[in-house]
Amino acid sequence: KNQVEQSPQSLIILEGKNCTLQCNYTVSPFSNLRWYKQDTGRGPVSLTIMTFSENTKSNGRYTATLDADTKQSSLHITASQLSDSASYICVVSLDQTGANNLFFGTGTRLTVIP
Amino acid sequence: EPEVTQTPSHQVTQMGQEVILRCVPISNHLYFYWYRQILGQKVEFLVSFYNNEISEKSEIFDDQFSVERPDGSNFTLKIRSTKLEDSAMYFCASSLNSRRTGNNEQFFGPGTRLTVL
Numbered sequence: 545k546n547q548v549e550q551s552p553q554s555l556i557i558l559e560g561k562n563c564t565l566q567c568n569y570t571v572s573p574f575s576n577l578r579w580y581k582q583d584t585g586r587g588p589v590s591l592t593i594m595t596f597s598e599n600t601k602s603n604g605r606y607t608a609t610l611d612a613d614t615k616q617s618s619l620h621i622t623a624s625q626l627s628d629s630a631s632y633i634c635v636v637s638l639d640q641t642g643a644n645n646l647f648f649g650t651g652t653r654l655t656v657i658p
Numbered sequence: 659e660p661e662v663t664q665t666p667s668h669q670v671t672q673m674g675q676e677v678i679l680r681c682v683p684i685s686n687h688l689y690f691y692w693y694r695q696i697l698g699q700k701v702e703f704l705v706s707f708y709n710n711e712i713s714e715k716s717e718i719f720d721d722q723f724s725v726e727r728p729d730g731s732n733f734t735l736k737i738r739s740t741k742l743e744d745s746a747m748y749f750c751a752s753s754l755n756s757r758r759t760g761n762n763e764q765f766f767g768p769g770t771r772l773t774v775l
Binding site: 578585587588590593633646648649650651 | 699700701747749751763764767768769771
């Protein structure tokens with residue numbers, strides 16, 4: 545069964561600190577993995593995308609890693625800011641055209657406090 | 659930068675009433691999607707649409723739901739007789755193409771919060 549699991553469910557950190565969010569998946573055949581940021585009451589916005597051959601991808605203070613062998617990914621946030629408070633969703637794509645090919649994790653709710 | 663838009667941002671309705679949620683996908687995109695997210699739960703796929711017909715739907719998308727692209731720009735989700743459990747955020751998304759090696763990234767709209775009383 546195609547599934548995406550994320551941990552922790554929620555996280556509270558102090559402003560300026562780093563944190564790492566985890567994602568494990570069983571989606572197959574795998575096409576790519578994206579990390580999305582979802583602000584409260586808003587739609588998901590893509591942060592990074594990685595294909596099978598990519599191990600790491602950065603977008604500013606966000607760095608995602610992918611281990612396709614163990615089917616694990618992480619999102620590392622450096623020097624957190626108050627605006628980083630949001631849900632971070634791991635989304636894995638099936639290698640499938642046209643129809644639904646996205647599998648969503650439950651997300652990690654990150655709260656950055658001053 | 660082009661974006662997916664959705665209206666209304668919040669819809670309140672009585673149980674049993676029909677609602678239509680509207681979306682304007684990115685203009686050159688060919689694939690359209692509806693998702694829902696019940697408060698505190700993960701985003702769930704409802705339906706995908708291509709070439710004026712449904713290409714895939716989930717078990718959530720029962721006979722109470724329908725989608726339509728009435729003109730060249732709008733993409734709508736209709737719920738015929740709303741139930742309390744239909745209360746959720748509904749997200750529209752669109753993607754450019756379906757090539758396996760191409761850019762099939764889905765761009766999401768801001769969502770419509772549906773509250774069924």
